[in-house]
Amino acid sequence: MKIRSITLMLLMVAVSFQVFSQEKSLKRKVAIGRFSNETQYSKSVFYDKTNDPMGKQASDILSTRLASTDKFLLIERQDYDKIVNELNTGGGVSQKIGADFLIIGSITEYGRKNIGEQKLFSSSKKQVVEAGVSIRLVDVSTGLVIYSGEAKGEAETTDKQVMGFGKSADFDATLSDKAISAAITKLVENIITKCTNNPWKAYILSVEDGSYIVSGGEAQGIAAGDEFVVMEKGKKVKNPQTGLLIELPGKAIGKLKVIQTTGNLPEEQISIATLTEGSVDAAKLDSYYVTQKK
Structure with a gap:
């Protein structure tokens, strides 16, 4: 019984390490x-x-x-x-x-x-x-x-x-x-x-027939099956001291799952994904960004 518990703990550590490594990759x-x-x-x-x-x-x-x-x-x-x-x-x-x-x-x-x-x-x-x-x-x-x-x-x-x-x-x-x-x-x-x-980010470039075209692909470490969170950008406010615009924290409004990656040159690679949760307004894609699941 004790050996089984130790084996289970080691397995959980290995899985946690694998997830951590994937997030950092x-x-x-x-x-x-x-x-x-x-x-x-x-x-x-x-x-x-x-x-x-x-x-x-x-x-x-x-x-x-x-x-x-x-x-x-x-x-x-x-x-x-x-x-x-x-x-x-x-x-x-x-x-x-x-x-x-x-x-x-x-x-x-x-x-x-x-x-x-x-x-x-x-x-x-x-x-x-x-x-x-x-x-x-x-x-x-x-x-x-x-x-x-x-x-x-x-x-x-x-x-x-x-x-x-x-x-x-x-x-x-x-x-x-x-x-x-x-x-x-x-x-x-x-x-x-x-x-x-700083959190890893990607952007929704286009929506075609229900598929979401996301910037970045294989060269960045993205692979089919990866899941990401769609964030809506926060409101921008002006800092009166510096005169600079500051973006407030955004909120999660959906989830994407990568179906495939494509493209030859690293800077031109994209990922094709489906929306598995939430909703995205295709008319205001500039208001969103994609990040890793926490």
Whole structure:
């Protein structure tokens, strides 16, 4: 009897863990809108901000770090000005940008220095690169900055010669990558925490012959049989202190069950679902969003 009870408890823990894992497996859509170089390094008379090597380098490093966590679906959106215009239009913004969160970053500090030491029979030369990175994380559905952080990274290499023998300290271009990467790595954990603390959301794009077309598909972790809650957005009120519109908590008005997912590119994938509970007004789909069952 005791063994049976223990077995039952283990089974319940395993089922709970499976449900928990399933809830956490849905990926958030993240777009890196802009990563600029705000320092004077690598800027000449012919500098073109639309073709910024250091900014692209930092953007690629951040994309790689976020992708390696397997928690995000990354969407390439480098046309920053267009994104800002979309954010300012209000209403249905997430569908237009195609992302839940927008990351705006910049390299705020960059420096390279050589430190040498000369002794009687030996000499050493150290190259040190320091980089500072600033990042803002925007909740696309509200346009509000939900996280802002800065971090510094450092990378160095040392070459030593004894009585004229040994490796000479040549210019090491990889130190830039390492310093920027070190700074970004310090911020990634906070980005992950802020994104995953916000409820996963999707949107009803259309209603066709009783079937509900929902944004997101297999690449986000959605599968046939998944059930979601349809929420009606809360009323928006203006905060007199900040002048910003604040959306009040919404209310659950129905449930959807996924029949199938379709689409090739991750950003174009959709899910087809049926309404199993409640009712949805097809004329005001912008008033709803879909989230996980609690």
